[in-house]
Amino acid sequence: MLPLRFRRVTMSARVLVGVKRVIDYAVKIRVKPDRTGVVTDGVKHSMNPFCEIAVEEAVKLKEKKLVKEVVAVSCGPQQVQETIRTALAMGADRGIHVEVSGKDYETLGPLQVSKIFAALAKKEQADLIILGKQAIDDDCNQTGQMTAALLDWPQGTFASEVTLEADKLKVVREIDGGLETIKIKLPAVVTADLRLNTPRYATLPNIMKAKKKKIVNVKPADLGVDVSSRLEVLKVDEPPQRQSGVKVETVHDLVEKLKEAGRI
Amino acid sequence: MTVPHCYHKHRITLIHMTRRCIRALKAVRAEHVAPQVYSTRWSSSTVPRITTHYTVYPRDKDPRWEGMEMERFADEADVVIVGGGPAGLSAAIRLKQLANQHEKELRVCVVEKASQIGAHTLSGACLEPTALNELIPDWKERGAPLNTPVTEDKFAILTEKYRIPVPILPGLPMNNHGNYLVRLGHFVRWLGEQAEELGVELYPGYAAAEVLFHEDGSVKGIATNDVGIGKDGSPKDVFERGMELHAKVTLFGEGCHGHLAKQLYKQFNLRENCEPQTYAIGLKELWVIDEKKWRPGRTEHSVGWPLNRNTYGGSFLYHLNEGEPLVALGFVVGLDYTNPYLSPFREFQRWKHHPSIMSTLEGGNRIAYGARALNEGGFQSIPKLTFPGGMLIGCSPGFMNVPKIKGTHTAMKSGMLAAETAFSKITDENLQSETAGLYIPEYKEALEKSWIWKELYAVRNIRPSFHNYFGLYGGMLYTGIFYWFLRGKEPWTLKHNGLDSAQLKPAKDCAPIEYPKPDGKISFDLLSSVALSGTNHEHDQPPHLTLKDDSVPVAQNLAIYDGPEQRFCPAGVYEYVPLETGDGMRLQINAQNCVHCKTCDIKDPSQNINWVVPEGSGGPAYNGM
Numbered sequence: 001m002l003p004l005r006f007r008r009v010t011m012s013a014r015v016l017v018g019v020k021r022v023i024d025y026a027v028k029i030r031v032k033p034d035r036t037g038v039v040t041d042g043v044k045h046s047m048n049p050f051c052e053i054a055v056e057e058a059v060k061l062k063e064k065k066l067v068k069e070v071v072a073v074s075c076g077p078q079q080v081q082e083t084i085r086t087a088l089a090m091g092a093d094r095g096i097h098v099e100v101s102g103k104d105y106e107t108l109g110p111l112q113v114s115k116i117f118a119a120l121a122k123k124e125q126a127d128l129i130i131l132g133k134q135a136i137d138d139d140c141n142q143t144g145q146m147t148a149a150l151l152d153w154p155q156g157t158f159a160s161e162v163t164l165e166a167d168k169l170k171v172v173r174e175i176d177g178g179l180e181t182i183k184i185k186l187p188a189v190v191t192a193d194l195r196l197n198t199p200r201y202a203t204l205p206n207i208m209k210a211k212k213k214k215i216v217n218v219k220p221a222d223l224g225v226d227v228s229s230r231l232e233v234l235k236v237d238e239p240p241q242r243q244s245g246v247k248v249e250t251v252h253d254l255v256e257k258l259k260e261a262g263r264i
Numbered sequence: 265m266t267v268p269h270c271y272h273k274h275r276i277t278l279i280h281m282t283r284r285c286i287r288a289l290k291a292v293r294a295e296h297v298a299p300q301v302y303s304t305r306w307s308s309s310t311v312p313r314i315t316t317h318y319t320v321y322p323r324d325k326d327p328r329w330e331g332m333e334m335e336r337f338a339d340e341a342d343v344v345i346v347g348g349g350p351a352g353l354s355a356a357i358r359l360k361q362l363a364n365q366h367e368k369e370l371r372v373c374v375v376e377k378a379s380q381i382g383a384h385t386l387s388g389a390c391l392e393p394t395a396l397n398e399l400i401p402d403w404k405e406r407g408a409p410l411n412t413p414v415t416e417d418k419f420a421i422l423t424e425k426y427r428i429p430v431p432i433l434p435g436l437p438m439n440n441h442g443n444y445l446v447r448l449g450h451f452v453r454w455l456g457e458q459a460e461e462l463g464v465e466l467y468p469g470y471a472a473a474e475v476l477f478h479e480d481g482s483v484k485g486i487a488t489n490d491v492g493i494g495k496d497g498s499p500k501d502v503f504e505r506g507m508e509l510h511a512k513v514t515l516f517g518e519g520c521h522g523h524l525a526k527q528l529y530k531q532f533n534l535r536e537n538c539e540p541q542t543y544a545i546g547l548k549e550l551w552v553i554d555e556k557k558w559r560p561g562r563t564e565h566s567v568g569w570p571l572n573r574n575t576y577g578g579s580f581l582y583h584l585n586e587g588e589p590l591v592a593l594g595f596v597v598g599l600d601y602t603n604p605y606l607s608p609f610r611e612f613q614r615w616k617h618h619p620s621i622m623s624t625l626e627g628g629n630r631i632a633y634g635a636r637a638l639n640e641g642g643f644q645s646i647p648k649l650t651f652p653g654g655m656l657i658g659c660s661p662g663f664m665n666v667p668k669i670k671g672t673h674t675a676m677k678s679g680m681l682a683a684e685t686a687f688s689k690i691t692d693e694n695l696q697s698e699t700a701g702l703y704i705p706e707y708k709e710a711l712e713k714s715w716i717w718k719e720l721y722a723v724r725n726i727r728p729s730f731h732n733y734f735g736l737y738g739g740m741l742y743t744g745i746f747y748w749f750l751r752g753k754e755p756w757t758l759k760h761n762g763l764d765s766a767q768l769k770p771a772k773d774c775a776p777i778e779y780p781k782p783d784g785k786i787s788f789d790l791l792s793s794v795a796l797s798g799t800n801h802e803h804d805q806p807p808h809l810t811l812k813d814d815s816v817p818v819a820q821n822l823a824i825y826d827g828p829e830q831r832f833c834p835a836g837v838y839e840y841v842p843l844e845t846g847d848g849m850r851l852q853i854n855a856q857n858c859v860h861c862k863t864c865d866i867k868d869p870s871q872n873i874n875w876v877v878p879e880g881s882g883g884p885a886y887n888g889m
Binding site for chain 2 (some may be wrong): 025033200207
């Protein structure tokens with residue numbers, strides 16, 4: 001009997017894709033008057049751009065017949081169902097809505113989400129998890145990595161190219177020095193970077209068809225996950241106003257000004 | 265190629281331009297500069313290509329589109345409603361209420377170009393709850409966001425330094441007793457929730473881009489926008505056709521100056537017996553102010569400074585009661601203004617510096633900005649409202665009560681009447697329709713019997729009464745005498761002045777206006793304001809501000825009127841920049857900034873700009889505006 005780790009990935013492969021509902025990137029953020037966070041009520045939200053790329057990659061794999069099923073997962077209150085529906089309209093087969101709301105949702109972070117994903121991966125017997133590399137609201141860039149660690153799976157992060165070769169995944173990663181190509185064994189976690197693909201539009205006929213696809217509701221407790229946070233947000237502030245600069249005419253003036261400011 | 269009439273007037277200018285351009289072209293060819301598509305038009309000068317949209321350059325003649333799959337998925341509904349605003353949603357709700365009441369199945373679909381219901385809604389707003397009381401009598405229990413009843417109502421004439429209060433006598437149209445100050449975007453969002461509960465299919469993020477017709481010429485439905493067309497008009501990898509939604513009757517509720525309505529006016533000749541619509545532009549901001557200055561329920565309106573007596577316009581300032589000390593304030597300028605140097609945005613910013621306004625805003629923070637055109641034509645400008653297969657509802661045909669500055673209650677009522685008449689027609693088992701799309705003239709009859717008609721008829725002469733030598737003061741005198749005593753029963757109906765776009769005087773006949781620089785605390789520059797509207801569009805798509813002729817902006821708008829679009833656009837879409845090749849200017853269209861206000865389509869003196877709908881979910885991201 002081959003250990004679970006080395007089982008052959010066949011056509012029955014299942015991909016879990018995480019999608020996060022975030023404030024739309026073009027919207028001007030406003031800090032709440034009580035400085036505990038930002039105003040979200042009524043503000044335009046959309047799917048995290050990197051999550052869109054993740055969904056597109058999973059759907060592409062399905063279209064190439066390399067995987068059998070794409071499951072879209074999102075954690076949050078009722079409204080995240082819209083985000084899951086968009087993923088379904090892009091081609092995911094079914095959705096899982098992990099219900100987290102109220103105070104729990106405000107403090108939900110990568111550690112809890114990765115625990116949820118790890119539990120779901122085991123429950124759904126997923127072979128591949130594709131996530132966006134980071135969310136544009138908190139910029140954490142942690143969920144993919146933590147999920148892989150919790151599952152003891154290999155990870156291919158900042159992927160700009162993913163190729164499935166038998167039971168191994170060839171991932172081209174975007175790193176500071178350039179591009180790094182690695183080969184990792186399935187099951188694995190991949191996080192999508194910008195150049196991985198261009199996501200397709202969720203067209204209206206697909207949105208209508210997506211209404212018939214199933215979204216299952218699950219609670220974190222059902223998965224044995226405790227979503228309480230070990231972090232406390234003390235305050236949230238706007239970035240300091242940028243001070244206008246001063247123009248000087250000569251180098252002498254520059255030196256004088258620097259001396260005045262106590263810099264030299 | 266025929267030579268247009270204005271060629272002779274501007275012959276000399278054109279010859280100069282031609283010579284310059286030929287020289288420039290020779291230089292370009294020699295250097296092999298980056299390719300820019302040049303289109304040679306009647307003007308005999310080469311003009312950088314601006315417009316790439318398929319409504320101007322059809323795809324069936326475009327070689328890049330050869331072989332592309334252009335088939336569309338189609339679906340059938342009973343009623344399709346274009347526009348998820350007060351009129352469209354009221355119609356949808358009313359249809360479903362009737363269907364449930366009579367136990368009939370009815371599929372109602374609403375398409376809305378905004379990414380979420382309410383995101384493109386902008387209004388003062390002071391809501392008269394008459395239509396709402398009829399539509400959803402238990403709105404309070406259902407949590408409708410009408411949280412601020414009007415407690416104080418003030419009207420004043422402003423001069424540069426002073427404020428002259430004008431008493432609002434009961435009976436005058438601007439009396440607001442019984443009304444509510446609302447954030448209309450939130451109200452529309454709530455209407456959307458009510459509609460969904462009743463089973464209406466709402467599709468925000470999908471714009472109706474094309475009207476579909478049966479073979480007999482009646483309206484068959486609409487098609488949503490195609491996606492995945494590149495900036496140069498060619499198909500991208502992600503290109504997909506829009507979807508067709510067919511219906512027995514289609515309700516068009518696109519709001520003021522809708523782009524599909526514009527086509528329908530031509531197609532069915534709906535405007536042959538009415539005056540052209542006249543408009544105004546409304547700019548609005550939301551401010552969180554110092555709590556000590558906050559008076560929830562206080563409604564202030566002003567006229568006068570900074571506009572001169574011949575430019576129609578005025579301001580509003582509403583103190584909202586929504587938790588934090590919020591005020592909604594804004595400025596309206598009639599688009600029949602004559603001076604091309606006038607900038608409605610800068611008038612708005614200037615007005616905020618009036619001592620009586622500044623005292624409210626000092627120490628406060630601006631949190632939102634937006635703009636939208638609104639109707640001023642009233643009774644005289646109502647077009648024919650029904651045609652085979654469709655009906656016009658809401659601000660699209662235009663039911664705004666101009667002196668009251670309220671159009672939401674009439675828009676909602678028109679939607680409800682359209683729904684009621686459509687419902688009886690659709691469920692009539694013995695119906696013999698001459699056309700495949702249903703023709704429902706009963707809608708117009710219902711409107712004529714309703715309070716909308718009486719209300720609009722009574723105030724029909726107030727706005728046109730401003731077209732006199734004394735301008736604002738003549739108008740106020742007329743209102744004071746005729747309206748207050750006669751309530752519109754005078755036997756005559758005054759006329760408007762004609763198309764707004766024809767009102768501009770040439771720049772050489774007008775004086776440039778010196779506007780003060782924004783101080784960054786009370787008044788602001790245009791670009792930071794546009795950023796606050798949250799507007800954005802997919803950048804790689806053809807600009808949706810299409811020009812029928814790319815050479816006209818420089819040849820006419822800039823040459824005669826000094827490019828008024830640079831000033832009347834509240835989002836900085838239009839800029840005249842120097843040509844890369846040296847002398848001469850070109851028009852740069854920053855389509856991504858557009859806030860869908862429609863002012864350019866209305867005010868362009870050459871009527872060369874045709875606003876078409878961009879990819880769905882583009883546009884502003886207003887939150888409770």
